[in-house]
Amino acid sequence: MTVTVRAVRPPEPHDLEHAWRAVRELLAPTSVVPSSLAPGALLKLETLQPTGSFKVRGALAALAALPEGMAAVTASAGNHGLAIAYAASRAGAEVTVVVAETASPAKVAKIESYPVTLVRHGTLFDHAERYALTLPGHYISAYNDPRVIAGQATIGRELDEQVTGPLTVVAPLGGGGLLSGLCLWARERGDVRIVGVESSVSRAVSASVxxxxxxxxxxGDSIADGITGNVEAGCVTPGLLGAGPVELTSVTDSEIRAALRWLFTAHGLVAEGAGACGVAAVLAGKVEISGRLVVVLSGRNITPGAYAEALTHD
Incomplete structure (x- = not known):
């Protein structure tokens, strides 16, 4: 099979500024709350976003840069599609979202609540992504897009106003859009270490780096369904991460479930599997902390059944 490689440029300074303006105009900064994970530790609650995950940042930034009247298409494991649907409802844009047949029912149901065209294709995110790339319209990748990456970097801009450094910032790693954005911010700030956490059954980005x-x-299959999958040919995120400053690790499903239970009992917080990966890595002793610890809780979109099982089974 011939693989088409899209020409995708890395984010530039003007992308970061454009994204910051777009996000700040439409989203309130998410809270940081004290945590007993480590002395002085904080949790950055992206679970409080209107779509339940950080992905809304990149979606708003990408659609704000889209020429008026241009249709958009995307593929998603769920949260990005939901974010694009939300952003499209704000911008009045025409959007097609492609998801795999196995995508989270909780996320798909929320996508369907918006006026977008939803297409189910294939059994894996990889299948959905390859199909979406064949459809007409401007393709907005969940991770391999300069404006999406710039939108995720706005988490760092908010932390500038919320926390003094030096910092160790821990976040989940799927396709690398969030972590790449955090790395771009960390390079400018200069006193921040970034730690990315993959699912142990989906380590394509760290292997590429x-x-x-x-x-x-x-x-493999994982409770962290939001960060499982390979990355698009020509993807810019491994190169951005390879330039640092970032350290990469992984967690098992058992460690993720332990983190979900800990968040519920210690903080009364609900997270999805991918959203809890940073906490899982800290609890498992896989993060070396220097300075103040900030863990990004990236999303909360999990079905009640999957959440109940996570809370009651190892």
């Missing part, structure tokens, strides 16, 4: 090229791997 190590190899210096895009590597495709067999991907």
């Amino acid at each position: 190590a190899a210096g090229r895009i590597v495709r791997l067999e991907i």
Whole structure:
């Protein structure tokens, strides 16, 4: 099969400024709350976003830069599609969202509540992504898009106003859009270490960073469904992460479920599997902390059944 490689540029300073203006205009800063994870630790509650995850930042930034009247198309494991649907409802844009047949029912149901065209295709995110790339319209990747990455970097801009450094910021790693945005911010700030946390059954980005090229791997099933999958050919995020400052690790489903239980009992907070990966890595002793610890809780969109099972089973 011939693989088409899109020409995607990395974010530039004007993308970061445009994203900051777009996000600040429409979203209130998410809270940081004290946590007993470590002395002085804080949780950055992206779970409080209107779509339940940080993805709304990149979606708003990307659609704000879209020429008026241009249709958009995207593929998503769920949260990005929901974010694009929300942003499209604010901008009045025409959007098609492609999801895999196995995408989270909770996320798909929310996408369907918006006036977008929803297409189900394939059994994996990879299948949905490849199909979406064949459809007409401007393609907005969940991770391989300069404006999306710039939108995710606004988490860092908010932290500038909320926390003094030095910091260790821990966040989940799927396709690398969030982590790339945080890395761009950290380079400007200069006193921040970034730690990215993958699912142990989906380590395509860390493998690509190590190899210096895009590597495709067999991907397993995980409660962290929002961060499982390979990355698009030509993806810019491994290169951005390879330039640092970032350290990469992974967590198992058992460690993620332990983190979900800990968040519920210690803080009364609900998170989805991917959203709890940073906490899971800290609890499992996989994060070396220097300065003040900030963990990004990236999303809360999980079905009641999956959440109940996570709380009651190891």
